[in-house]
Amino acid sequence: MTAATAPLRAPARWPRTLLIAALLALLAFAIFGPLANLLLWAFAEKWYFPSKLPSEFGFAFWRRVFNPRGDALASLGTSIWIAVLTVIVSLAVAIPAGYALARLKLPFRGAILLLFLLPQAVPNMPIYVNIARVFYEIGLNGTVIGVVLVHAAHGLVLAVWIASAAFAAVDASLDEAARNLGASPWTCFRTVTLPLAAPGLMASAIFVFLESLDEFTGTYFVGVPDVTTLPLLMFNASQGGNYQIASITALLLLVPSIGFMLIVERFLKADVLAMVGR
Amino acid sequence: MTGLALIAPALAIVVAFFIIPLGISFALAFRAKDGVFTLAHFEKSFELYTTDLVFTLEIVLLSSALIAIVAVAIAGYLTLGENPRAVSVLRWLYRWPLFIPFVVTGQVMRTFLAKNGMLNHVLIGSGLIEPISAQSMLDWRGIVIAFVWKQAPFVTLLVAGAMASLDRQHIEAARNLGAPRWRVLWDIVLPQVRGTVLVGVVLSFVTMLSVLSVPLMINPNSPTLITVDVAYRINTHADYAVANALCLLSLLVAAGGAAFYLRHAVKGAEAAS
Numbered sequence: 002m003t004a005a006t007a008p009l010r011a012p013a014r015w016p017r018t019l020l021i022a023a024l025l026a027l028l029a030f031a032i033f034g035p036l037a038n039l040l041l042w043a044f045a046e047k048w049y050f051p052s053k054l055p056s057e058f059g060f061a062f063w064r065r066v067f068n069p070r071g072d073a074l075a076s077l078g079t080s081i082w083i084a085v086l087t088v089i090v091s092l093a094v095a096i097p098a099g100y101a102l103a104r105l106k107l108p109f110r111g112a113i114l115l116l117f118l119l120p121q122a123v124p125n126m127p128i129y130v131n132i133a134r135v136f137y138e139i140g141l142n143g144t145v146i147g148v149v150l151v152h153a154a155h156g157l158v159l160a161v162w163i164a165s166a167a168f169a170a171v172d173a174s175l176d177e178a179a180r181n182l183g184a185s186p187w188t189c190f191r192t193v194t195l196p197l198a199a200p201g202l203m204a205s206a207i208f209v210f211l212e213s214l215d216e217f218t219g220t221y222f223v224g225v226p227d228v229t230t231l232p233l234l235m236f237n238a239s240q241g242g243n244y245q246i247a248s249i250t251a252l253l254l255l256v257p258s259i260g261f262m263l264i265v266e267r268f269l270k271a272d273v274l275a276m277v278g279r
Numbered sequence: 280m281t282g283l284a285l286i287a288p289a290l291a292i293v294v295a296f297f298i299i300p301l302g303i304s305f306a307l308a309f310r311a312k313d314g315v316f317t318l319a320h321f322e323k324s325f326e327l328y329t330t331d332l333v334f335t336l337e338i339v340l341l342s343s344a345l346i347a348i349v350a351v352a353i354a355g356y357l358t359l360g361e362n363p364r365a366v367s368v369l370r371w372l373y374r375w376p377l378f379i380p381f382v383v384t385g386q387v388m389r390t391f392l393a394k395n396g397m398l399n400h401v402l403i404g405s406g407l408i409e410p411i412s413a414q415s416m417l418d419w420r421g422i423v424i425a426f427v428w429k430q431a432p433f434v435t436l437l438v439a440g441a442m443a444s445l446d447r448q449h450i451e452a453a454r455n456l457g458a459p460r461w462r463v464l465w466d467i468v469l470p471q472v473r474g475t476v477l478v479g480v481v482l483s484f485v486t487m488l489s490v491l492s493v494p495l496m497i498n499p500n501s502p503t504l505i506t507v508d509v510a511y512r513i514n515t516h517a518d519y520a521v522a523n524a525l526c527l528l529s530l531l532v533a534a535g536g537a538a539f540y541l542r543h544a545v546k547g548a549e550a551a552s
Contacts, residue, residue: 021365025372032375034398035391037427042390053400094292097415105282113286120297122482124489124533126509127304127526128297134519135300154296157289213378218491221510232382232492239386239496248390251383259380 036255042248062245073250076234079145083230084213086149091157091209092164096202099164100190103174120158126220128154133222143227151219156209162210167201168194207261214257308523320524327508328525334502335488336532338419342426343484347476348360349427350434355464358442359450375433381425385496387427392416392497421497422504426487441475442468473543481540485533505529 042048045055046062066073101107102114120128132151133142141147171194179189195202217232224233233256239247310319325332353373360366376384391397394415402408416424445468453463469476494504505525512522 021362025365028369029372030401031428032372034401035387036375036390038397039387041397053404062451065390090292098289101285107282107286113290116290116293116298116368120293122485122533122537123301124485124526124529126489126506127523127530128300130509130513130519130522130526131300131303131307132296135303150292150296154292157292161289180294181429211378214401215378215382217380218489218506221491222513232380235386236492236496239389244386244390247386248404251386254380254383258380258383259375262374262378273475 004150039248042244043252045245057218062249066246066249072234073231073246073253076229076231076250077253079228080214080231082153083145083148083208083228086145087156088206088209090149090153091160092202092206095157095160095164095205098161099166100168100185100194102161102165103168105168117158117161120155125155129219129222132219134242136223137227142223143225145228148224148228148230151223152213152216155216155219156212159208160205163205164198164202167205169198170201171197211257211261215254304523304526307519308527310520321528323521324524324528327521328505330502331505331508332528333446334419335529338422338426338504339484339487339532342423342430342487343480345427346424346431346434346483347480349431350438350479351423351464351469351476353431353435354442354490355460355468357439359460359464361505368482372434374432376429379429381429381490382496384425384429385493388421388428388493389417389496392421392424411482414476417496417497419502422494425493425497426483426490430483433485434476437475438472441472445471471496477540477543481536484536488529488533535551 041055042062043062044058046057046059048055068074098117102110107113124129129151133234136142136147141150175193175197176189179193180186184192215232216230217236219238220228220230220233224230229237231250235247235250235254238244238250308320309316309318311319353369357366357370360369379387392415393399394413396415398416399408400414403410403413449464449467453467454460458466489506490504491506491510494507495510499507505528509522509525512518512525
């Protein structure tokens with residue numbers, strides 16, 4: 002049968018390869034076309050309808066964005082500061098919670114896991130809208146702490162799930178060996194379990210950091226009027242019709258996102274992924 | 280006991296900044312000014328926003344269907360493709376939008392799909408359309424394209440992972456018997472990963488229901504997505520009652536998505552046993 006089909010297949014090969022190449026090229030355009038358009042806008046000095054390309058390229062808008070007294074650098078600083086605080090708050094509560102979920106006997110474990118799933122599985126508009134209303138009354142609206150709390154409530158859910166999977170992927174018999182040799186529970190956790198779970202915890206930290214850096218809706222409601230993160234600055238520039246500033250800010254936001262996409266597999270190994278939700 | 284103590288801080292944050300606001304949402308949506316129970320806010324929501332509610336449902340369902348098709352097609356080729364170079368190019372290619380924020384996706388598509396955007400220039404340049412018939416796609420099509428562009432890689436990643444961990448014996452056997460690859464994908468691979476496809480699509484469905492930036496940037500005028508209406512009720516009228524009623528209606532739609540998932544997950548489990 003193979004002998005009969007082989008000669009039939011050989012001539013059919015070239016059109017097939019061409020078809021595959023054409024489909025891949027189409028997909029590449031669908032993915033990189035929009036990004037290329039963004040790059041053009043970022044370097045366009047003048048671009049009038051209906052010309053296909055900008056009539057002048059340059060860095061004038063980059064100088065405006067990176068002007069030391071400009072809004073962009075201040076927003077970048079605010080964004081990073083909020084993201085760092087969010088990671089600290091999220092991991093500080095997610096590491097113990099993840100450890101308990103993975104290793105200790107818990108009453109209502111299923112219900113607790115479900116509770117930690119809800120914030121990712123429910124549309125977030127009602128949450129942000131009503132937190133903003135409560136924060137407004139107690140004076141937390143427009144403060145960095147207010148925004149951090151909103152980001153952390155969302156981020157820690159991811160962190161708990163990944164941390165729990167990371168702890169579950171660490172071989173429990175290593176703990177027992179350390180305990181048998183006389184290590185206290187705390188020493189055992191600090192010197193055996195924690196270092197072994199570190200790559201997974203690192204992955205959850207990066208996830209939380211990125212999610213906070215990119216978050217829009219929560220900051221839109223809770224951050225006004227004083228906290229302007231990079232996504233909000235980008236949005237305001239875009240709504241104001243300043244596509245150059247918006248595109249340059251968007252590029253700044255793309256750097257960490259794409260960087261993480263390229264390295265995610267180094268931190269999130271298959272054995273950890275397989276334990277998510279167990 | 281130690282376990283509960285370790286979990287308590289995380290639990291407290293979720294309760295304070297998620298469960299309680301959700302409770303407030305229910306209270307505000309069903310309460311009249313004098314504190315009695317009322318459905319008036321829902322009546323007003325339907326009166327003003329029925330078009331947008333239907334529009335939201337259509338957009339999100341259409342996007343979910345397209346995301347499922349794209350994800351299964353790409354993941355299927357990654358699993359069954361026989362041209363190793365094409366497989367590795369595709370693997371490198373498909374995930375670029377994975378971690379790109381929605382707000383950036385909105386900006387990117389706003390320029391790409393505009394009347395003077397790159398898409399139209401390429402279509403005109405390649406002779407596919409006449410310059411006169413170039414039109415802006417910044418309406419419902421723009422929202423759908425932005426959603427699919429952003430979410431399909433996420434579902435593809437999940438589905439491709441599930442397909443990669445399948446036992447290859449059945450696939451090889453079917454291929455040896457001469458089954459074409461689309462039959463293998465449809466009859467052998469897909470039934471085994473339908474749970475993963477459903478999880479990915481339902482998660483995307485819920486995510487798309489709560490995205491505010493994309494509709495605000497691509498198509499802010501009516502008919503638009505319900506998130507834009509919620510923001511409008513609050514920013515312009517400080518009308519938390521109707522805003523929360525609209526929020527709960529979108530929550531109901533999300534619950535519909537979850538119910539759909541559960542029904543099919545149960546069916547799948549029954550079929551498997």
